[in-house]
Amino acid sequence: GAVVSQHPSWVICKSGTSVKIECRSLDFQATTMFWYRQFPKQSLMLMATSNEGSKATYEQGVEKDKFLINHASLTLSTLTVTSAHPEDSSFYICSARTTSGRRDTQYFGPGTRLTVL
Amino acid sequence: AQSVSQHNHHVILSEAASLELGCNYSYGGTVNLFWYVQYPGQHLQLLLKYFSGDPLVKGIKGFEAEFIKSKFSFNLRKPSVQWSDTAEYFCAPLDTGRRALTFGSGTRLQVQP
Numbered sequence: 001g002a003v004v005s006q007h008p009s010w011v012i013c014k015s016g017t018s019v020k021i022e023c024r025s026l027d028f029q030a031t032t033m034f035w036y037r038q039f040p041k042q043s044l045m046l047m048a049t050s051n052e053g054s055k056a057t058y059e060q061g062v063e064k065d066k067f068l069i070n071h072a073s074l075t076l077s078t079l080t081v082t083s084a085h086p087e088d089s090s091f092y093i094c095s096a097r098t099t100s101g102r103r104d105t106q107y108f109g110p111g112t113r114l115t116v117l
Numbered sequence: 118a119q120s121v122s123q124h125n126h127h128v129i130l131s132e133a134a135s136l137e138l139g140c141n142y143s144y145g146g147t148v149n150l151f152w153y154v155q156y157p158g159q160h161l162q163l164l165l166k167y168f169s170g171d172p173l174v175k176g177i178k179g180f181e182a183e184f185i186k187s188k189f190s191f192n193l194r195k196p197s198v199q200w201s202d203t204a205e206y207f208c209a210p211l212d213t214g215r216r217a218l219t220f221g222s223g224t225r226l227q228v229q230p
Contacts, residue, residue, distance in 0.1 A: 034217060043207065044161075044220045057215075093161070097216065103168050104149060104211060106218060108161035 003027055004096045006109035013084055014117055021079045021112045023094030029074035030096035034106065035067070038091040050077040084116040119144045119212045123221035130198055131229050138193040138224045140182075140208030149211035150191040151218065152182055156204045164206075167191065178202070203228045 003026040013019050023033055031052045036044040048069055049057040056069035066088075068080040077096075081088055091113050095106040120143040130136060142148065152164040165176025172184040182193045191208060205225050209218040 032216060036220075041225075043222045046217055046219070049215065049217055095161075095218075103166070104216060105151075105163065105166060107163065108153070110160040 002098065002105075002107040004094065004107045004109040006094055006112050008112060009110060010113040010115075012115045012117065015085050016083055018080055018082045019084055019114060021081075021092055021094075021114075023077045023079070023096070023109050025075045025096040025098075025107075028096070028098050030077075030098060031074060032097040033071060033077040034095045034097070035069065035077075035079050036093045036095070038093055038111070040091075044093060047079075081114065084114070086116045089114055089116045119210050119219045121208055121210055121219050121221040123206075123208050123224050125224045126222065127225045127227070129227045129229065132200055133197045134228075136193070136195040136198045136202075136226070138206055138208075138226070140191045140193065140221060141189050142191065142208075142210040142219075143189065144210060144212075147213055149213065150182075150184060151209045151211065152176065152180070152191075152193050153207045153209060153220075154204045155207065155223075161207070164193070198226070198228050200228045200230045202226060 005024045007022045033050040035047045038044045047062045050069045050071040052071045058064045071077040093111040095108045122141045124139040150167045153161045154164050155161050167174045167184045175181045180195050205223045207223045208221040
């Protein structure tokens with residue numbers, strides 16, 4: 001149990017285009033999902049907290065107009081990188097939080113590698 | 118704000134050696150602590166977690182960690198590592214206010230056969 005999927009697993013896009021990444025909790029409901037960014041050989045940096053039915057909470061330094069987050073249901077959160085530029089190239093990872101029977105635990109998706117040309 | 122420090126950035130061990138990876142966190146209040154592992158090319162997996170009770174917690178694959186409140190530490194241990202333990206290990210305390218994890222810089226473990 002506690003499986004989180006992400007789609008797509010990788011994407012290559014041209015500079016200036018927008019890219020949408022989906023994060024789904026497959027066997028549990030998640031009122032809260034998190035979006036992280038991981039640079040090569042570095043740790044995960046929290047970008048934002050996605051709350052079902054309300055606005056996301058962004059970490060300091062993360063542009064909310066550039067990284068649009070929508071958490072439309074208890075099993076789906078999306079991250080849209082708008083007007084992507086090469087510096088946005090990174091590995092984006094989501095996690096879904098569960099408190100049902102497993103205490104407060106986050107399960108992670110496999111990540112999405114974004115390359116902006 | 119919560120902060121976490123992992124002192125060992127890169128550890129190289131031979132198979133059957135014992136492992137201890139350090140983790141220190143800053144928060145002095147109620148703390149929930151996690152260790153995650155990221156095998157090459159794979160996503161983060163939960164190794165073990167501590168919420169309360171017995172400070173020695175056991176996780177998957179023979180790993181364990183000890184919560185020492187007085188030292189603000191949550192070190193990861195394994196008595197005898199295997200080649201398949203080669204991975205990146207992340208310590209992550211939970212910010213109980215924001216309910217978000219703060220990740221350490223990670224420790225890359227390389228086990229030589």
